[in-house]
Amino acid sequence: MKRVSRWTSRLSAAPSWLVSSLGARLWLRDCDRVGAGARTFSRPNVENLGRITLGSGVRLNSGWAPVELASGPRGSIEIGDKVFINYGSIISAQQHVRIGSNTMIGNYCIVADTETPGIEDPEAAPFADARPVEIGSGAWLAARVTVLPGSRIGDGAVIAAGSIVAGDIPPGCVAGGIPARVLRAK
Amino acid sequence: MTSRSRRWLNGRAQTGADPYLLGKPSIGATPEQLRIGNRFRMASRPVGSHLSVGPGAVLQIGDDVWIGHGAAIASHEHVAIGDGTQIGPFVIIMDSNFHSGAGDQSEQHDCKPVVIGKGCRIGSRVTITRGVRIGDGAQILAGSVVSSDIPAGVCAAGARARIVGRAGEVTSRRYGAAVLLPELLRQTFALQSAPDLEDRELAAADWTDARARDLINAVRQQLGLDLEFETLRGLRSFADIAALVQRMPGARA
Numbered sequence: 001m002k003r004v005s006r007w008t009s010r011l012s013a014a015p016s017w018l019v020s021s022l023g024a025r026l027w028l029r030d031c032d033r034v035g036a037g038a039r040t041f042s043r044p045n046v047e048n049l050g051r052i053t054l055g056s057g058v059r060l061n062s063g064w065a066p067v068e069l070a071s072g073p074r075g076s077i078e079i080g081d082k083v084f085i086n087y088g089s090i091i092s093a094q095q096h097v098r099i100g101s102n103t104m105i106g107n108y109c110i111v112a113d114t115e116t117p118g119i120e121d122p123e124a125a126p127f128a129d130a131r132p133v134e135i136g137s138g139a140w141l142a143a144r145v146t147v148l149p150g151s152r153i154g155d156g157a158v159i160a161a162g163s164i165v166a167g168d169i170p171p172g173c174v175a176g177g178i179p180a181r182v183l184r185a186k
Numbered sequence: 187m188t189s190r191s192r193r194w195l196n197g198r199a200q201t202g203a204d205p206y207l208l209g210k211p212s213i214g215a216t217p218e219q220l221r222i223g224n225r226f227r228m229a230s231r232p233v234g235s236h237l238s239v240g241p242g243a244v245l246q247i248g249d250d251v252w253i254g255h256g257a258a259i260a261s262h263e264h265v266a267i268g269d270g271t272q273i274g275p276f277v278i279i280m281d282s283n284f285h286s287g288a289g290d291q292s293e294q295h296d297c298k299p300v301v302i303g304k305g306c307r308i309g310s311r312v313t314i315t316r317g318v319r320i321g322d323g324a325q326i327l328a329g330s331v332v333s334s335d336i337p338a339g340v341c342a343a344g345a346r347a348r349i350v351g352r353a354g355e356v357t358s359r360r361y362g363a364a365v366l367l368p369e370l371l372r373q374t375f376a377l378q379s380a381p382d383l384e385d386r387e388l389a390a391a392d393w394t395d396a397r398a399r400d401l402i403n404a405v406r407q408q409l410g411l412d413l414e415f416e417t418l419r420g421l422r423s424f425a426d427i428a429a430l431v432q433r434m435p436g437a438r439a
Binding site for chain 2: 065068089090
């Protein structure tokens with residue numbers, strides 16, 4: 001009985017699995033590399049003037065507001081395996097933004113290496129103040145987190161909702177506030 | 187791209203040369219009310235920005251102004267943004283509270299003009315309330331709430347925003363100190379967890395000369411700052427130490 005119900009639930013999930021997998025092929029076609037098994041829920045915005053690479057099993061949820069991936073002419077975005085990004089978040093690079101594997105990013109987050117993300121137009125002068133951003137693997141950014149230019153977040157760190165990260169957050173800790181401080185060390 | 191931007195602004199704003207809109211904003215204004223300078227740039231992706239101007243009011247935007255996505259700018263009397271000002275995402279700028287008091291939902295509300303100077307840098311998720319004047323070249327750090335005037339050339343942060351230094355000198359360097367200091371204090375005082383900087387008194391027995399020297403060494407190594415022994419020894423709480431470190435110029439991230 002149990003086996004049957006599991007089998008039917010997998011069957012009923014098939015259409016959404018199919019739509020999100022095929023959607024990823026379509027909506028992420030402007031990326032330089034997309035790993036196997038990437039899925040998108042509704043349509044993300046991809047504005048790739050530089051380089052964007054996504055690992056395998058990446059999931060982007062654009063349900064209520066789209067996820068935006070924007071790289072400028074000299075920018076590169078590197079997203080690892082099994083990263084999940086929730087709706088309304090923007091990942092923007094004029095220089096370099098790296099997000100490690102298994103990291104989860106909540107809704108309405110800003111991860112950008114300049115202070116006005118995603119706004120570059122091709123003819124404009126390049127950003128002078130871009131500073132690379134690095135997020136480790138297995139980290140969790142809760143809702144409405146802002147990661148300012150030049151920040152580094154260690155592996156497995158948890159950033160509380162609404163925080164603004166400026167500077168380095170050590171691995172494995174829980175951090176939060178404006179600016180984010182370590183609330184609980186590893 | 188410019189032509190599409192023009193179409194979105196047409197009939198809603200007077201615009202200078204080369205406007206560039208990334209995504210479609212929602213603009214509630216007439217060309218008499220909304221005056222925009224040259225090379226205006228605004229993002230409305232992934233979250234839409236809106237500019238709304240009430241009857242008889244004016245929203246004036248100078249040359250080379252950049253506005254990030256999710257911005258909410260409302261003018262019911264007068265809002266001015268100076269030339270070359272950069273505004274981050276999710277910023278709210280309004281010259282009205284949209285009601286006159288708690289529980290009063292009548293249409294009448296008094297507005298106070300908001301004036302933002304030239305060459306200002308407003309960080310992400312900043313809220314600017316009515317009647318605020320921000321001087322030329324001022325910098326507002328991310329997440330701040332500005333409810334009083336900010337003079338020219340300073341850097342302000344917090345809710346409500348207070349002056350923390352000169353523009354361009356503070357930014358994330360000060361933040362770097364704020365992030366690392368609890369950990370340095372934990373090591374110096376051999377505590378179980380990083381202390382809360384806000385509410386911890388220093389017991390006289392704990393605060394020895396040796397500890398003060400350890401802390402001076404740690405702060406010099408980690409933050410590149412030289413604390414004075416006499417000044418540090420005179421402090422009585424973690425909050426005072428944090429304030430001292432954050433006041434120091436040129437802290438390294």
